Amino acid sequence: MLDAVYDEPSMSTTKRYNLHAVKTIVQHSVAPCSAACPAGIDIPKVQHHVCQGEFLSAFETLTLENPFPSTCGRICFHSCETACHRTVQDDAIAIHCMERFVGDLALNREFLPSIKKLPLNGKRVAILGTGPSGLSAAYFLTIFGFSCDVYDSAPSPAHSSQWCIPESRLPKTILNMEINRIREMGVKIKCGHSLSPDFANALVSQYHAVVVGSGISQSMTFSQCLGNGNTTLHGALQTRKHPRRIELGNVTVELGKIPVLYGGGWYNGIQSISHAVASGKTAAISLYAYFDTGSSAIRESVEISRVGNGTAQSMDIYLLGERSRASSCVVAESDIDCTGFPSAVRVDPLYVESGFVDDGKKMMEQTFDTPSALAEAARCYGCGYTTHGKKQC
Numbered sequence: 001m002l003d004a005v006y007d008e009p010s011m012s013t014t015k016r017y018n019l020h021a022v023k024t025i026v027q028h029s030v031a032p033c034s035a036a037c038p039a040g041i042d043i044p045k046v047q048h049h050v051c052q053g054e055f056l057s058a059f060e061t062l063t064l065e066n067p068f069p070s071t072c073g074r075i076c077f078h079s080c081e082t083a084c085h086r087t088v089q090d091d092a093i094a095i096h097c098m099e100r101f102v103g104d105l106a107l108n109r110e111f112l113p114s115i116k117k118l119p120l121n122g123k124r125v126a127i128l129g130t131g132p133s134g135l136s137a138a139y140f141l142t143i144f145g146f147s148c149d150v151y152d153s154a155p156s157p158a159h160s161s162q163w164c165i166p167e168s169r170l171p172k173t174i175l176n177m178e179i180n181r182i183r184e185m186g187v188k189i190k191c192g193h194s195l196s197p198d199f200a201n202a203l204v205s206q207y208h209a210v211v212v213g214s215g216i217s218q219s220m221t222f223s224q225c226l227g228n229g230n231t232t233l234h235g236a237l238q239t240r241k242h243p244r245r246i247e248l249g250n251v252t253v254e255l256g257k258i259p260v261l262y263g264g265g266w267y268n269g270i271q272s273i274s275h276a277v278a279s280g281k282t283a284a285i286s287l288y289a290y291f292d293t294g295s296s297a298i299r300e301s302v303e304i305s306r307v308g309n310g311t312a313q314s315m316d317i318y319l320l321g322e323r324s325r326a327s328s329c330v331v332a333e334s335d336i337d338c339t340g341f342p343s344a345v346r347v348d349p350l351y352v353e354s355g356f357v358d359d360g361k362k363m364m365e366q367t368f369d370t371p372s373a374l375a376e377a378a379r380c381y382g383c384g385y386t387t388h389g390k391k392q393c
């Protein structure tokens with residue numbers, strides 16, 4: 001670990017802070033990596049916890065914003081690394097691999113997200129689609145106290161993710177373990193349910209809201225299956241020419257009996273799994289605001305929970321956690337003085353036994369071992385954090 005080099009609390013920028021030997025750090029503004037992450041993860045906090053060997057806390061920081069750290073740590077396109085300020089000195093922090101390391105370690109040690117759930121509110125939500133968007137919506141809605149049933153026409157959850165992504169990039173074992181963790185929170189996943197007018201009518205009569213997290217395939221399925229309108233849900237869906245291209249948070253279609261929110265951000269090459277996770281989070285925050293205060297609160301809730309100047313939302317900010325007390329300014333490169341950080345090349349992941357077993361064989365994967373993870377996390381500047389949390393800009 002690097003030596004601790006930190007300045008007097010009166011210091012007004014992140015300059016010369018190496019916070020890794022300091023137990024408690026406070027956020028004053030937003031790190032560029034966090035602003036660039038579609039899921040809005042508090043990346044410097046994750047690095048800090050890893051550096052301290054606090055792996056459970058690192059996992060909790062990740063899963064406060066994203067229920068799929070192991071999956072995203074493999075297939076997200078990690079725009080966070082492109083934004084990383086460490087490149088002023090040498091190489092971007094290996095944020096992507098760090099997420100994989102923490103996520104895998106949590107699965108191996110059977111960590112569970114310890115996010116405090118709000119009491120059950122008596123509201124039932126049907127979610128269409130068991131991909132990362134739908135399951136993320138279920139995860140975050142469960143935290144808000146909703147009861148969630150997630151439906152899919154496919155025979156198993158996250159079918160596209162399971163079968164369209166090579167096993168070498170995303171082992172099914174990993175994805176299924178992360179899905180099971182969501183089940184263990186009380187989410188019911190019901191596969192083999194095709195969309196039909198009868199099914200749509202049943203949804204309207206049995207649930208208080210519907211979230212559509214339908215993904216990319218068969219984009220005309222909704223309007224074709226629902227036929228010539230006989231349901232409220234049909235009316236809602238027909239209002240959109242391209243229902244799957246509607247970003248959650250931009251619209252809440254409220255027709256007749258129940259609100260219907262559209263999700264599933266993973267619809268073209270520009271979007272990624274973390275966009276899909278983000279759309280599920282937006283659905284949850286929007287629905288919670290809707291039932292708590294009314295439809296007029298949705299847009300404001302989306303805005304107040306944004307991470308810096310990015311599009312991502314943060315549950316921590318929305319739930320008035322530590323991040324809500326920091327400035328929304330993003331740390332500029334000119335705020336960084338790397339005096340306290342010797343040059344250190346990026347630590348490459350190793351090809352190691354990951355701790356998982358598939359088909360009776362121990363899985364080998366490219367990831368960090370613990371010493372590599374500690375060394376790589378120590379390279380992070382902790383942008384936006386100080387020992388005193390004085391707000392910037």
Ligand code: SF4
Pocket residue numbers: 031032033034043044047083084085086093095379380381382383
């Ligand atoms: S140095 Fe750390 S906090 Fe700063 S941008 Fe890179 S990963 Fe984020």
